[in-house]
Amino acid sequence: MPWIQIPKVEGTASRQAHADLPANTYERELGKEGFYGPATQMHHRHPPTGWSAIEGPLKPHAFDTQKLDAAGEGPWQSPLLFSNPAIRIRFLKLANNMDHLARNADGDELLFIHRGAGDLYCDYGRLTFREGDYLMLPRGTMWRIDVKEAVGALMIEATEDSYRLPEKGLVSHQAIFDPAILDTPKIDEAFLAQQDESAWRVVVKKKNDLSTLTYPFNPLDAVGWHGTLMPVRLNWRDIRPLMSHRYHVPPSAHTTFAAGRFVVCTFVPRPFESDPHVLNVPFFHSNDDYDELIFYHAGQFFSRDHIYPGMMTLHPGGIPHGPHPKALQNAEKKRGTMTDEVAVMVDTRDALDVTDEARAIEWAGYVDSWK
Known part of the structure; x- marks a missing residue:
């Protein structure tokens, strides 16, 4: 059955996603079915992850497998x-x-x-x-x-x-x-x-x-x-990522394996976007249909701070997520011409349960790292 889709622009907005954002705004994508369904780009005055506190179970998590x-x-x-x-x-x-x-x-x-x-x-x-x-x-x-x-x-x-x-x-x-x-x-x-x-x-x-x-x-x-x-x-090392110098491609473009209710994506080194009018860090997004789990294998993940190889992050559907404040501040100060990261992302259509074994290796302060 077709989606209910009425292309529309309201208020002050860019003409294209992830490019020429209105001055002093932060873009957030609201999407269906991860990055595969209809989506809207919202323009905010403040970073969508700029919370001062979160109460309740719905929060970002980080885990360190080296502590197993x-x-x-x-x-x-x-x-x-x-x-x-x-x-x-x-x-x-x-x-x-x-x-x-x-x-x-x-x-x-x-x-x-x-x-x-x-x-x-x-x-x-x-x-x-x-x-x-x-x-x-x-x-x-x-x-x-x-x-x-x-x-x-x-x-x-x-x-x-x-x-x-x-x-x-x-x-x-x-x-x-x-x-x-x-x-x-x-x-x-x-x-x-x-x-x-x-x-x-x-x-x-x-x-x-x-x-x-x-x-x-x-x-x-x-x-x-x-x-x-x-x-x-x-x-x-045999993966040749899809990329564009004029558009920050969504994580779905990096899908390596697919199952019925989740996908496995691989982030590998690639050139930074060179167009001065486009985002070169991941955009804020609210893909509430999916949980996002990332395992950090090597390098420095350019949208995250205090995350090193062997760690994992879990961003559950239901709250927005995106780059850390330091990544936003340094968005125009690229470290060379290439990203320096290798990571495995698992996007699950159904919410993930976190076991006691995982909670034993959790970094509890991760939720506060966006402050």
């Missing part, structure tokens, strides 16, 4: 930080090789390697990985990790769902990243060498309960396969 407990034995021992019926987000820490296989029967799994390196062994073969890699594992894949360097990884489960590539629209299927760059596991000498007749455990998660299957042999015993369903690897 020491490394565990596998993914299901990793703390669950955020969830809703469509997604479950954990942070995996491994210092040693996994001594068992894991299988997620609840949905596809996406790992983003924040630090470390190693080999992922799965039904399909061996896949090496390093810092900055995404590893997408289809639902039901058996896998384990051999650690070369201690691993810290964001885990994003698409509960009862599958990961797909976003629609590319006008810019062709090769835009953002060419699917030809996706790497797949190999049945190589190392994979064949790990096959043995020793007892192996497979810890299966289904409806968030764990079951253990024990085999008298290594069930990663494939000798070949063919088809169109398989794990894939993508490094953020």
Whole structure:
């Protein structure tokens, strides 16, 4: 069914979004369906995040994954930080090789390697990985990790769902990243060498309960396969972001993977906007249909202050969010010609629940950082 849309201009307003803003105003975008639906640009006399206090549960949050407990034995021992019926987000820490296989029967799994390196062994073969890699594992894949360097990884489960590539629209299927760059596991000498007749455990998660299957042999015993369903690897360095020197493109332009009720976006270094009449920091926005969770991987996120790699922020739908005051003050004083940031954003259509494990690593003063 079509949206109710009546193009209209009221009062003092710019002719185009994010450009030629009226003097001494702050733009806020109100949108439906994240950045995919109809939207209006509002022009305010004061920053929409200029609150003096917030009471109640609806407030921005920040968390520090570096404060999580020491490394565990596998993914299901990793703390669950955020969830809703469509997604479950954990942070995996491994210092040693996994001594068992894991299988997620609840949905596809996406790992983003924040630090470390190693080999992922799965039904399909061996896949090496390093810092900055995404590893997408289809639902039901058996896998384990051999650690070369201690691993810290964001885990994003698409509960009862599958990961797909976003629609590319006008810019062709090769835009953002060419699917030809996706790497797949190999049945190589190392994979064949790990096959043995020793007892192996497979810890299966289904409806968030764990079951253990024990085999008298290594069930990663494939000798070949063919088809169109398989794990894939993508490094953020292979992403070529959409950008415009005359327009600050919305986060939806950076979508990397999509599921039914959320999207995963990747922010990577890109040139600053060069047109003197356009915004070069993220615009204030009220996308009340989505929660916005960002994991900061590397660099300095130019719209945030006191946020460093390994931290996460959660901006729930229902209150406006946007750049920090320092970012606004320095908007015209760019640090060089390129942004310096790598971050993973998860926009969820359903509100995220914050677990006790996440609250234990929360920076409570984040809500006051806009004052």
